[in-house]
């Protein structure tokens with residue numbers, strides 16, 4: 001499928017997708033998959049930036065499937081690594097009898113991450129890595145409270161809901177949450193002096209509540225609609241945390257592994273967090289994530305006495321470790337950060353051109369290959385995403401009111417697919433705005 005473009009051969013969704021949607025509506029918990037007459041399509045295979053559905057339609061994926069497929073869907077090196085490992089040993093005994101491949105991945109992460117004397121905890125989901133980071137911060141500081149940002153998304157487990165800055169995700173469980181998080185607004189790059197104002201608010205919150213032991217932030221807020229803070233904000237946050245002995249946890253689950261033009265987004269600001277959480281593009285498709293802590297912080301945990309205080313059945317799963325090692329190798333071979341840096345001005349220019357031709361576009365923002373285009377409201381963004389799907393382009397809605405459309409293609413996207421993606425995007429947007 002190399003270099004192939006979209007190809008729509010049935011109504012969207014096609015008949016097989018509709019059949020499978022009926023199966024889901026009978027058999028999957030209702031809150032999971034959004035099912036409508038025009039959405040979703042069921043994926044069957046993928047290669048590079050292209051995915052095919054069960055009806056034989058092909059789409060250009062400009063979501064990289066939630067930012068996972070940085071080196072392309074079904075990257076051959078990753079597929080081979082998983083298959084070889086599966087044939088040899090698909091499961092080890094994570095914290096009891098580990099595998100060689102787990103040791104190799106841990107050493108690789110320690111060498112790669114901008115974290116001092118890094119020691120990692122491996123887990124399966126991004127949320128779990130955040131929970132480990134928060135548990136670690138508690139151990140090292142002795143303080144139970146956390147400072148997080150409005151609009152933040154760190155996962156949806158109970159532990160991560162505590163620091164989730166998107167109210168709708170918390171609402172049904174609000175009375176079970178501990179109210180131990182202070183939320184401060186995230187800087188808005190469109191407002192003058194917003195970094196300084198927010199940093200002042202962070203300082204004030206840390207002075208007011210001496211029981212805050214950790215600050216957690218995404219270097220660029222993803223789900224909130226790709227909010228890029230002004231230059232200097234992350235550096236300021238690092239300084240505040242260092243001055244107050246507060247643990248700085250950076251959530252690079254979305255931004256990590258090259259997407260924003262450096263291997264980790266915080267490297268653009270030249271800062272080193274105390275704990276760096278990664279997932280998604282770490283493996284290119286296998287559910288594996290990691291909390292990478294500085295040695296000093298990680299050693300707040302006592303050595304295991306034979307019964308780990310925090311672990312899980314699939315910790316350091318060998319297929320996940322093999323996939324991650326292969327994918328990191330691919331990220332380096334392809335030089336994903338360079339691709340993202342080189343594409344950045346082109347994406348900016350093309351999205352701004354779309355903005356100039358569509359007065360209802362409110363904003364264009366992003367970095368590297370993580371961008372969003374903001375429209376008037378969630379209904380318009382939704383029509384655009386659905387219209388794009390029908391044309392053969394996969395996009396995702398984002399933003400606190402669903403008012404943004406994220407554009408985050410796999411960096412391996414080929415030039416012809418890249419050009420075509422903008423044509424399809426603009427055509428879908430034009431119809432969505434006119435409707």
Ligand SMILES: Cc1ncc(COP(=O)(O)O)c(C=O)c1O
Pocket residue numbers: 066124125126127128153154155156218222223251252253254255279280
């Ligand atoms: C920034 C960020 N943090 C955490 C998570 C949660 O990761 P997971 O869905 O693997 O639990 C996500 C997922 O979208 C994310 O984008």
